[in-house]
Amino acid sequence: MFPxxxxxxxxxxxxxxxxxxxxxxxRAKELGLNVLLLDENDYLxxxxxxxxxxxxxxxxxxxELTGPEFASRLAKRLVELGVEYRTAARVLEIxxxxxxxxxxxxxxxxxxxxxxxxxxxxxxxARERHAFEIGIVGDRVSGIYTAGEAQTLMDIYGIMPGKEIxxxxxxDVGLIMARRFALEGAKVKAVVELMPYPGGLARNVMILRDxxxxxYLGHKVVEVRGKxxxxxxxxxxxxxxxxxxxxxxxxxxxxxxxxxxGLVPSVKKLKALGVEIDSATGGPxxxxxxxxxxxxxxxxxxxxLINDLVDYVAEQGELAVExxxxxxxxxxxxxxxxxxxxxxxxxxxxxxxxxSGDRDVYLYLRVARPMEDVELRIPExxxxxxxxxxxxxxxxxxxxxxxxxxxxxxxxxxVVKA
Amino acid sequence: xxxxVAIIGAGISGASIARVLSRYENLEVHLxxxxxxxxxxxxxxxxxxxxxxxxxxxxxxxxxxxLCIRGNRLWHQWAKELEIPxxxxxxxxxxxxxxxxxxxxxxxxxxxxxxxxxxxxxxRDELFHLEPNLTREAIGALWVPIVGxxxxxxxxxxxxxNAVANGVKTHLETEVTGIKVENGEVKxxxxxxxxxxxxxxxxxxGLYADRIARMAGIDYFEIHPRKxxxxxxxxxxxxxxxxxxxxxxxxxxxxxxxxxxxxxLMIGPNAQDLPPEEKEDLATTREGLEQVWEGAKxxxxxxxxxxxxxxxxxxxxxxxTGGDFIIKAEEEVWGFINVAGIRSPGLxxxxxxxxxxxxxxxxxxxxxxxxxxxxxxxxxxxxxxxMMTPEQVNEAVKKNPAYGKIVCRCNSVSEGDIxxxxxxxxxxxxxxxxxxxxxxxTKATTGTCQxxxxxxxxxxxxxxxxxxxxxxxxxxxxxxxxxxxxVKVLLRGDA
Numbered sequence: 001m002f003p004x005x006x007x008x009x010x011x012x013x014x015x016x017x018x019x020x021x022x023x024x025x026x027r028a029k030e031l032g033l034n035v036l037l038l039d040e041n042d043y044l045x046x047x048x049x050x051x052x053x054x055x056x057x058x059x060x061x062x063x064e065l066t067g068p069e070f071a072s073r074l075a076k077r078l079v080e081l082g083v084e085y086r087t088a089a090r091v092l093e094i095x096x097x098x099x100x101x102x103x104x105x106x107x108x109x110x111x112x113x114x115x116x117x118x119x120x121x122x123x124x125x126a127r128e129r130h131a132f133e134i135g136i137v138g139d140r141v142s143g144i145y146t147a148g149e150a151q152t153l154m155d156i157y158g159i160m161p162g163k164e165i166x167x168x169x170x171x172d173v174g175l176i177m178a179r180r181f182a183l184e185g186a187k188v189k190a191v192v193e194l195m196p197y198p199g200g201l202a203r204n205v206m207i208l209r210d211x212x213x214x215x216y217l218g219h220k221v222v223e224v225r226g227k228x229x230x231x232x233x234x235x236x237x238x239x240x241x242x243x244x245x246x247x248x249x250x251x252x253x254x255x256x257x258x259x260x261x262g263l264v265p266s267v268k269k270l271k272a273l274g275v276e277i278d279s280a281t282g283g284p285x286x287x288x289x290x291x292x293x294x295x296x297x298x299x300x301x302x303x304x305l306i307n308d309l310v311d312y313v314a315e316q317g318e319l320a321v322e323x324x325x326x327x328x329x330x331x332x333x334x335x336x337x338x339x340x341x342x343x344x345x346x347x348x349x350x351x352x353x354x355x356s357g358d359r360d361v362y363l364y365l366r367v368a369r370p371m372e373d374v375e376l377r378i379p380e381x382x383x384x385x386x387x388x389x390x391x392x393x394x395x396x397x398x399x400x401x402x403x404x405x406x407x408x409x410x411x412x413x414x415v416v417k418a
Numbered sequence: 419x420x421x422x423v424a425i426i427g428a429g430i431s432g433a434s435i436a437r438v439l440s441r442y443e444n445l446e447v448h449l450x451x452x453x454x455x456x457x458x459x460x461x462x463x464x465x466x467x468x469x470x471x472x473x474x475x476x477x478x479x480x481x482x483x484x485l486c487i488r489g490n491r492l493w494h495q496w497a498k499e500l501e502i503p504x505x506x507x508x509x510x511x512x513x514x515x516x517x518x519x520x521x522x523x524x525x526x527x528x529x530x531x532x533x534x535x536x537x538x539x540x541x542r543d544e545l546f547h548l549e550p551n552l553t554r555e556a557i558g559a560l561w562v563p564i565v566g567x568x569x570x571x572x573x574x575x576x577x578x579x580n581a582v583a584n585g586v587k588t589h590l591e592t593e594v595t596g597i598k599v600e601n602g603e604v605k606x607x608x609x610x611x612x613x614x615x616x617x618x619x620x621x622x623x624g625l626y627a628d629r630i631a632r633m634a635g636i637d638y639f640e641i642h643p644r645k646x647x648x649x650x651x652x653x654x655x656x657x658x659x660x661x662x663x664x665x666x667x668x669x670x671x672x673x674x675x676x677x678x679x680x681x682x683l684m685i686g687p688n689a690q691d692l693p694p695e696e697k698e699d700l701a702t703t704r705e706g707l708e709q710v711w712e713g714a715k716x717x718x719x720x721x722x723x724x725x726x727x728x729x730x731x732x733x734x735x736x737x738x739t740g741g742d743f744i745i746k747a748e749e750e751v752w753g754f755i756n757v758a759g760i761r762s763p764g765l766x767x768x769x770x771x772x773x774x775x776x777x778x779x780x781x782x783x784x785x786x787x788x789x790x791x792x793x794x795x796x797x798x799x800x801x802x803x804x805m806m807t808p809e810q811v812n813e814a815v816k817k818n819p820a821y822g823k824i825v826c827r828c829n830s831v832s833e834g835d836i837x838x839x840x841x842x843x844x845x846x847x848x849x850x851x852x853x854x855x856x857x858x859x860t861k862a863t864t865g866t867c868q869x870x871x872x873x874x875x876x877x878x879x880x881x882x883x884x885x886x887x888x889x890x891x892x893x894x895x896x897x898x899x900x901x902x903x904x905v906k907v908l909l910r911g912d913a
Binding site for chain 1: 832866878897899904
């Protein structure tokens with residue numbers, strides 16, 4: 001197709017060198033596949049190298065690590081196995097010529113290449129929602145950063161963004177950045193959360209108490225004012241339908257506004273391939289091999305769905321590449337019939353969407369609203385699991401046996417009062 | 419001896435004037451700007467249209483009517499010579515009620531009077547052929563094929579680069595504080611950094627043109643800001659192929675729906691008059707943006723969900739007393755030329771305004787202009803990775819590996835593009851490194867993620883090339899620094 005750009009050939013090309021991509025590339029090599037890993041940063045690890053806090057690896061490595069430690073363990077293994085990888089390499093386009101002929105066109109400091117592969121693992125992560133996207137108006141000033149950008153500035157480049165901080169969003173990233181700022185001597189003046197409950201894992205919500213940081217639940221930041229730099233932000237209270245309550249506005253003086261309003265899977269290149277997207281996850285619709293609607297294109301990590309634990313991300317990378325191996329060897333993913341997974345009561349999203357019944361699977365799901373003393377039920381197969389508490393912030397991961405799956409035409413997963 | 423010319427304001431008007439005057443060997447041209455870079459005032463935030471010239475009533479606004487159509491024609495030439503991103507996609511002024519046709523007929527008549535070619539009224543069938551996703555309420559339109567779109571700041575940058583290549587001297591971050599006038603003649607300008615001698619002073623100060631004029635003792639007009647707000651959507655949201663206007667009302671041309679040249683659906687502006695002193699108020703407002711949303715929906719019902727918004731912004735148009743452009747040599751102060759009140763269609767008119775000023779210098783100031791033997795009309799656009807084929811990338815990396823390394827993932831901007839942008843910033847005299855200067859030259863930070871991935875990398879490149887600490891790099895000039903120091907600055911107590 002591009003006769004004048006160098007051509008490379010692999011079984012599998014992995015797009016993205018974060019935990020999902022690295023785990024996939026390692027597993028690919030272990031399975032004897034000829035694999036290339038591509039990442040656009042100068043270093044492997046994705047966002048992990050900037051996540052200098054602990055809390056990583058409890059499931060995957062059975063010990064608690066920091067982000068850089070988790071990343072370097074994977075990277076070390078990758079190098080030991082001699083996995084071919086390229087950093088500073090950005091994928092420009094993925095083309096699908098036929099089931100076993102994909103081309104990944106990428107650029108790098110040594111030029112552009114076309115890498116042919118039988119299967120592609122897409123593990124490009126996610127992006128953060130920004131201030132414009134969540135409707136904040138006012139002046140365009142310095143001092144407005146997404147949480148991840150602030151984290152990059154501080155923990156990769158050693159730059160202190162500001163000293164009086166307001167954080168939008170009480171998800172894990174927002175809370176962790178609240179602690180990060182506090183530890184560096186900044187004054188975190190508020191964490192502002194739209195919902196009536198905090199968005200992060202319980203252990204991260206503790207940060208607010210540890211550092212005496214005010215949390216405004218059921219509030220939103222609507223406006224920023226300042227000249228060159230943020231000077232103040234306007235906060236307003238919302239009712240139970242998230243409508244603003246007139247007259248409840250107040251201003252907080254701050255020089256920095258951090259937006260931690262959630263992540264969106266990066267799937268533009270998949271959309272360009274015609275991959276079907278699930279509007280609930282923002283990621284692709286997949287089967288239990290994490291294969292998308294385009295045969296031979298697999299997806300893992302935050303491109304699949306926004307995960308709360310890196311351990312699941314790495315697990316998905318491995319799963320995807322195991323699927324790729326089967327795909328390559330059999331010229332496709334075989335299945336007698338697909339069992340569709342449907343969302344029932346209080347289930348906001350669930351992955352995978354289709355199960356073969358040929359193997360045990362993990363279902364990853366999130367609830368729509370917090371509840372206590374509930375049961376997760378799959379009525380078609382009579383499955384019931386007691387759960388003391390469920391929260392939208394905490395992803396549920398449940399295992400289904402192949403035999404259970406095979407019993408049903410479809411599976412409806414619901415979370416209801418016990 | 420050379421005649422020294424000081425142009426105040428490096429917006430689209432000032433830069434265009436500088437370029438046209440750079441052609442003459444007996445002029446020494448100085449372009450003075452208070453912002454850190456060119457095009458950051460009125461030129462920065464507008465609808466980016468090259469208007470057709472049918473809109474301005476030659477009876478009421480003769481200068482606007484005359485210069486708009488002439489400017490439109492000149493842009494065809496300038497865009498080629500200077501490699502300015504542009505598209506000539508035409509405009510539809512859409513009727514949704516029978517009585518709208520009366521207004522369209524009036525515009526058609528006015529356009530013919532102004533010399534606009536090829537305009538005609540199209541019926542419903544042809545209209546939907548031109549623009550299938552328009553509101554079903556549409557019943558016809560005025561079709562103006564000569565309307566186009568341009569990158570306004572890229573245009574100012576291109577024009578300035580060409581002017582500088584032809585000998586114009588720039589003075590950025592140089593705020594004018596006074597005009598020197600002796601015995602009814604200008605002698606130069608006072609700035610915060612000393613004075614600049616000049617025989618001719620051209621006031622192209624945009625929103626501040628009234629203030630500059632008053633420094634020369636001229637106070638017959640006032641400029642008040644008129645705010646317009648805009649929404650821009652992600653590039654996977656489908657937009658129209660043409661520029662869509664509603665049928666205008668006596669007050670406004672209405673809210674435009676268009677796909678701007680980078681491929682993003684854009685809607686706006688509304689019009690809100692601000693008091694004359696609020697010339698810095700570029701804040702977006704809930705009310706204004708909602709007004710734009712509602713207005714745009716009337717033409718383009720399938721507006722995307724709010725989650726597809728990647729940016730909102732506001733711009734200020736300088737509304738002069740009387741409403742027409744004020745372009746003249748002031749009789750009471752010899753050598754002082756006002757180029758004031760350049761409201762819409764100022765971007766379109768800019769090249770024509772520049773030639774008008776050259777004529778004024780010859781005709782009214784009696785200075786015979788001698789053309790240079792060698793004047794370079796051309797300027798090359800900087801490299802854009804997103805416009806390269808993979809083969810071209812491989813040619814480029816042979817010169818510099820940085821061309822193969824992507825910094826802005828949303829818009830595919832390479833490190834090479836950014837280094838070139840920084841080189842060109844320095845070429846025209848940009849002293850303070852800012853992310854915006856890179857953004858306007860490369861499109862980095864203007865995509866889906868709005869810079870959250872690439873801004874820290876751009877900051878590193880700017881810091882290195884300018885030899886400053888990274889936290890001192892600014893977003894848009896002094897006072898908008900990226901950080902307050904290194905990460906331990908607060909714990910050390912230095913901040």
